[in-house]
Amino acid sequence: MTFLDGKKLGYASALTAISIWAVFLLGTRFAVSGNFTVEEVMALRLMTAAIVTIPIMLKLGVALRGQGLLGTVMLTLGGSAIFPYIIAEGLYYAPVSDAGALAPGTLPFWAALFSFLILGERPNKLKILGLGLILTGAMFVSLWKILNTFDTQEWKGHVLFLLAACLWSVYSICYRKSGLSPLHSLGIGLFWGASISLPLLFTFGDLNFADKTVTELLSMAFLQGVLIAILALVLYSIAVQEIGAAQTAAFGALTPLLSVTGGVVLLNEDIFLTTIIGIVLVIFGVLMASGIFERDNQANQKKL
Numbered sequence: 001m002t003f004l005d006g007k008k009l010g011y012a013s014a015l016t017a018i019s020i021w022a023v024f025l026l027g028t029r030f031a032v033s034g035n036f037t038v039e040e041v042m043a044l045r046l047m048t049a050a051i052v053t054i055p056i057m058l059k060l061g062v063a064l065r066g067q068g069l070l071g072t073v074m075l076t077l078g079g080s081a082i083f084p085y086i087i088a089e090g091l092y093y094a095p096v097s098d099a100g101a102l103a104p105g106t107l108p109f110w111a112a113l114f115s116f117l118i119l120g121e122r123p124n125k126l127k128i129l130g131l132g133l134i135l136t137g138a139m140f141v142s143l144w145k146i147l148n149t150f151d152t153q154e155w156k157g158h159v160l161f162l163l164a165a166c167l168w169s170v171y172s173i174c175y176r177k178s179g180l181s182p183l184h185s186l187g188i189g190l191f192w193g194a195s196i197s198l199p200l201l202f203t204f205g206d207l208n209f210a211d212k213t214v215t216e217l218l219s220m221a222f223l224q225g226v227l228i229a230i231l232a233l234v235l236y237s238i239a240v241q242e243i244g245a246a247q248t249a250a251f252g253a254l255t256p257l258l259s260v261t262g263g264v265v266l267l268n269e270d271i272f273l274t275t276i277i278g279i280v281l282v283i284f285g286v287l288m289a290s291g292i293f294e295r296d297n298q299a300n301q302k303k304l
Contacts, residue, residue, distance in 0.1 A: 010242025014251040017235035018104065022258035024228045025099050026266060029091040031220060035212065038088045039205030041224060043198060044217065045084060048225025050194035056187040064188050071174040075185060078171040079233055080193030084224075086164040094157025095269045097279070100259025101141045102161035103168075105282040108289040109134045110169035111248075118173050123289070130288025137281030138162070144274040172240050172248070182237035186230065253286035 031041050064072055091099055109131045115121040123131065142158040175185055201207065209217060239248040256279045263269040 007243055010239045010248070011251075013235040014239035014243065014248045015254070017232045017239060018251045018254050019258065020227055020232040020235070021104055022100065022255050022262060023223070024232065025087075025091065025096045025103075025255075025259050026262045027220075027223045028088050029096045029099070029263070030267060032088055032092045035216065036220065037206045037208075038085070038092055039201050040207050040209065040212075041088050041220065042081070042085050043201045043205070043207060044221045045224035045229050046081065046190070046194040046198055046201075048221040049080075049229035050190045052226060052230060053187050053190050056183050057191050060181075060184045060187050062188050062191040064192075067174070067178060070170070071178060074167075074171040074174040075178060075180070075188060076192035077189070077196065078167060078174070079185075080189035080229065081197040083164055083168050083171065084229070085197075086160050086167070090157040090160030090164065092157070094154040094161070096263035096267060097256075097260040097269060097271055097275055098141055098154065098158060099161050100256040100263075101275070101279050101282050102138055102158055103165045104255035104259075105253075105279070105286065106134055106138055106162060106165045107169055108286050110166045111172060112289065114169050114173050118177075127289045130285045133281050133285030133288065135285075137278040137283075137285060140274050140278030140281060142278075144272070172236075175237060176240055176244070182234045182241065185237055186233055189233075190229065253283045256282055 028041060032038050064075055067075060087099070087103060090103070112121075112123050112127065112131055116123070142155070142162075178185065180188070236248065239251075260271060260275070260279055264271055
């Protein structure tokens with residue numbers, strides 16, 4: 001028996017994937033608020049990841065059967081193209097601290113909702129309370145800004161972050177039901193994501209790589225195409241497979257904290273008191289929704 005068997009492997013994979021997501025939010029915000037367009041970031045992501053995973057595609061195949069319309073769309077385009085595009089577009093309008101709370105931070109809520117609607121899994125009272133805290137925290141992060149900074153377009157980013165989290169949770173459920181291995185799912189998603197999205201991006205998108213340095217292009221390609229599109233997605237898929245979609249989403253509690261810290265320290269973003277309150281509520285809500293406190297209570301009861 002190895003150290004990372006079963007749930008331990010799932011927890012380690014989820015922790016690493018969430019950490020990479022924080023880097024993704026910071027790197028993407030830096031890119032789209034600076035020298036890159038959203039379409040350029042997406043094109044580099046898909047081109048790099050698709051080229052790197054060609055051996056996986058050839059070995060495992062890219063055909064997807066027996067998944068239904070929703071599963072087919074989510075597994076072919078959801079994780080590889082739709083979700084990252086919506087996040088990147090949201091980061092064009094709103095800061096990383098908001099993204100961390102409203103995208104990964106609300107994943108447990110959406111995961112619990114769709115686990116109930118699709119899989120029939122019912123959360124207990126403690127988890128419901130945690131989900132309520134997540135919603136309250138999200139309102140602190142977003143609603144205050146919408147009401148008090150209506151002259152900006154940050155609200156567009158907030159809507160896109162919530163939409164992305166919703167769609168990613170649907171993807172997680174569809175992946176869990178599919179029975180695909182992490183590598184096979186990755187190959188299928190990147191093949192169809194690149195085949196369908198790249199022609200659209202180059203035809204209709206705002207792309208001009210001529211004004212970028214080689215270093216900028218290689219750095220963005222590695223960040224988006226290797227670390228995020230491949231490594232983070234494989235690790236997330238392993239986590240979902242080992243510990244379930246809701247438990248994996250619970251690790252999103254770390255992302256708001258990492259994101260707000262990175263946004264303030266690295267990107268010089270402003271932070272508001274309501275944002276801090278909202279992030280704290282989201283973190284506690286995620287921890288409660290994860291079942292950590294429930295397991296602790298059970299352990300204490302056994303000791304007594």
